[in-house]
Amino acid sequence: MTSIITQRIALDFEFPVLFTRDVFDPANPALLEAVERAGPGPHRLAAVVDGGLAAADPGLGARFAAYCAAHADTFLLTAPPLVVAGGEGAKADFAVVEAVWKLIFEARLCRQSFLLVVGGGAVLDAAGFAAATAHRGVRLLRLPSTALAQNDAGVGVKNGVNAFGRKNYLGCFAPPYAVVNDHALLAALPERETRAGLAEAVKVALVRDAAFFARLRELAPRLAVLESDALEEANRRCALAHLEHIATGGDPFELGSARPLDFGHWAAHALEEATGGELRHGEAVAVGVALDTVYSGLVGRIGETEVGQVLALFSDLGLAVWHPALAGLDMEAAVDAFREHLGGRLHLSLLDGIGRRVEVHEVDFARMAAARERLAARTAAA
């Protein structure tokens, strides 16, 4: 009585990620290369700018306007750039999403027009959600303006906003049309943001790339003082590792359970929620990665020497591996919330050596508490 047809849909997305400096210098070809495959222009364009960046870099608006004027044969700027409040507030509710939908409508962007977004991860996430859902997707040009956005979320395929008190509760998977990482944009950042961004580089090195970990140890003295060339190298290599993981990990839209780049993130998300965002995402990742590294040692997966190297690297980079909120954290509840976000069985990444990830499905909470104690004791001793 019942018959079944199996529908198969194959999709191939391809987008360029460009690494450059001074993207709005009219002589810089990066943005032209980013849209080259769209064919001859002029292409309709509207722009969203992170208010935090606009305040820190007051010349940005004029440089962007001059760039568009110089490349009017490629880009038809259809409306003044929309400046939105930056930081986690950008994705705290639907205000930015709705403002960007309105911009896209009033600028008469179509599915083959471009929305250019310059900003930190939260602005990229909120404006990216709007871009992905207007006309079922206008073309998104991402210009991440923080270290974390450039080396992690900005090169990925997700967007979203918070809802019901949960981070990223609403969003979708949508590859951007292109990403341009302009290292010069980072100069406008507060030091704290730049330093926090290094935590993702340590994380990705630990789970994927022992050579990168060794290189981070070499670069540590220069990274500690936020030397520009060293930061550029670390962030670029971190971005490449994330790109490679998404392309080759076998589950770019996360339909299954495994998320190997979430190493240390169960505790990081819980700490961000517990501190109401006072702890930056990268700072929380440093604590979470340190905790799961020590735990990996306590369950016999990596040696004491390696654990010591990881903790020393965080210390050398000026990233704390402890926060008072960790002391009071209900770790069983935090692990379960992490499990529930994906559903089904727990999938947790541990280290099986530097650069080698292993997936486990259970946590020994007595040992996890011991790992926490060690971080507390180390910090008290310092």
Next chain:
Amino acid sequence: MTSIITQRIALDFEFPVLFTRDVFDPANPALLEAVERAGPGPHRLAAVVDGGLAAADPGLGARFAAYCAAHADTFLLTAPPLVVAGGEGAKADFAVVEAVWKLIFEARLCRQSFLLVVGGGAVLDAAGFAAATAHRGVRLLRLPSTALAQNDAGVGVKNGVNAFGRKNYLGCFAPPYAVVNDHALLAALPERETRAGLAEAVKVALVRDAAFFARLRELAPRLAVLESDALEEANRRCALAHLEHIATGGDPFELGSARPLDFGHWAAHALEEATGGELRHGEAVAVGVALDTVYSGLVGRIGETEVGQVLALFSDLGLAVWHPALAGLDMEAAVDAFREHLGGRLHLSLLDGIGRRVEVHEVDFARMAAARERLAARTAAA
């Protein structure tokens, strides 16, 4: 100074489309087969029901509850079904989307839980948008309850709601987890809805499948009186043609410009907007398909015999090829709005014979006006 990495992401989606009758009969295995690849249950489940269907089929709620009780090892129903107002109003604003987000949150559905939606196209579109964006996508089980939803939109990969006065302005592309077409659900429908659904069958036959067109002519006397077996055959074949087009058309997420299954739809959308929804989508498609068929004849692409066959088929099916709103339609503006929705150059489908589509980039509006005159004269004569 600039370096480029090209990111490539390959995605393969696979979902079953099941054709059955009486899906909530506890002995019917269709829903169990639909979720088989999710592994052993129980799987968390919440449900959304079209209020129009609930009113027309008052036993539905009890049948669904009994089904879930009989299959508690597969489905864990986590909340009472959410009944939402059906019809175009379901996607007129964000109310249904927000109600479904709230349901998903309160039912604690995760990315591996199921949202089952029983309803017409508008309810499927709005609830599907909510399902695709909560947790970046919970698993959607679509049970289309109108002929049009079963033979067209319900088996596709789109969702959405209206905004800024534009149909489907907000939405995304998201394959469902499974679709179950229950022919018995259609018995509760008003006759007008069932008849309107036949317009999509004529459309898809004309652009893809001359044998199906011939079969529709054979079936016409039985379809005209809405005989159940004939309707089931026509709707199933129409659904299969849509599925095949999406899978093999080369552009399932419509990143390019061509949309060959939109034959006749520029006029149909304009007529729906002009009549404020008084004209059903299928009824508007009948007028739009007839218009572009006559135009295809006037520009010498198909013969007079074929044009006559198409108009006669609509007549035999009881579908009008004229509506007073067509007389006042600004056809140039309507074609341009259609072009703008996709952006770039105009891509319009015409017929190059029965079952053969051709794409053109210009319209001869004098001839299009003559095509309109012919439909008016034919209707006046009848």
